[in-house]
Amino acid sequence: MQNNPIKKWVIGVDVGGTEIKFGLFDDKLTEKWSIPTNRSDSGSHILPEIAGEVHRCCLRNGISPEKLRGIGIGVPGPVHDGGEVRSCVNLGWENVRAAEVLTGYLSGFPGWTPENIHVRCANDANAAALGEMWLGGGRGCRSLVMVTLGTGVGGGIVIGGKILNGSRGCAGEIGHLPCLSEADIVGRCNCGNRGCLEQIASATGIVAYAKREMQRTSVKTVLGKAGEETLSAEMIFNAGKAGDAFADGIAEKMAFYLGRGMAAVCAVVNPEKILIGGGVSAAGEYLRAKTEKHFREQAFEGFRNTPVVLAELGNQAGIAGAAYMIISEQE
Ligand SMILES: [Zn+2]
CATH class of the missing domain: 3.30.420.40 (ATPase, nucleotide binding domain)
Incomplete structure (x- = not known):
């Protein structure tokens, strides 16, 4: 064959x-x-x-x-x-x-x-993740880590051109990396645990975190005009890009944990590239640059310069x- x-x-x-x-x-x-x-x-x-x-x-x-x-x-x-x-x-x-x-x-x-x-x-x-390696943001690589930011946080790891599956098919479940500090945990993860990356880096997670922080702050923010029900991850990123200090701080916090999670994953698999995909990655360069900065600050020096790039294939x-x-x- x-x-x-x-x-x-x-x-x-x-x-x-x-x-x-x-x-x-x-x-x-x-x-x-x-x-x-x-x-x-x-x-x-x-x-x-x-x-x-x-x-x-x-x-x-x-x-x-x-x-x-x-x-x-x-x-x-x-x-x-x-x-x-x-x-x-x-x-x-x-x-x-x-x-x-x-x-x-x-x-x-x-x-x-x-x-x-x-x-x-x-x-x-x-x-x-394998698709991005073949035709997308990971072209030319044989190893990469991709984090998919959507309603939840998914992930995929490719090593030597092959998917790292894990004995129970759960390798690459980056969304459930326990990595949040106690002060930043809001409620529980969908998996039942507390402190999973998904609790701040998913579309629903960042909104829940922003709502809690809004109640604690006296800083004026355009997000306050959005009703509790209508607040979305996209609104937070757009406000942050437009210079709203509160929204930018929320995005910064999410990127801090995303960077931390990626630093932890890289310490295990040391990929050629880190890819950020999923609906939330529509925030684009704003989110990529923040994540890269926080990754570099927390990563071991041996892989500190791993490129952090946006996925390219979208839902294909x-x-x-x-x-x-x-x-x-x-x-
Ligand atoms: Zn979880």
Whole structure:
């Protein structure tokens, strides 16, 4: 199969809680599409629907199973080394062997057999990190750490061109690094613990922190005009960029902890680059520069100059990484 010019096609699938994204790749993205995630009946329709989409894509592009190198899938939960997805709350899955099950559904199509179908499954944040290494902000690297700042904080670690999965599929769970000082902890993390990075570096975390600080300060801030319900991470960053000292202080605090978390991760894996992605990273250079400054101040000198860069692929990182899981197996 190695260097087989006939087997040039790969399909990357990114399974999200609301949408399933697909990408057809050779050495680049050639077609992409998406379908809504059907979460009814404990998510049991998801894999058959993916099989149907893969099959239709191959038909319309004239790709026989012999020309398809494989299908990579990213899912929003930990994937054990054996390929089992133990629990995926967003999809309603419990103990699903996604790769095997998808192979089973695909085998139902004429000409498709378990022998000519190759499927791999990984956690979506880990896949996104791999995608950024292939086609995005980590191009040219063989190792990187990516932190994804969204509603929560996810992460992915790539070492030697491969995802670092961990024995229980939980490697790279950067959002749950316990790193907040007691004075800056507001409530509890979604995981039940206190002091996780996610509690200040996620969109919801920074808003909760800002609300608490607003009640404690006498400093005037434009954020005070936003109602309790309408305050968002974007508003905090925009106000900070516009010179609001209170908002800038909140962003500074978040970047301090993000820098601390990255310094801790780098002390373990010493990557070539640190990438910041996810919806919150739309704050762009403002957030990147702050994070880099705080990272440098707290990092061990041996890796103090690790570049901190913004991710580039946005929500396409997942499909790219899922596809590259298959491609990189044969490199
Ligand atoms: Zn946590």
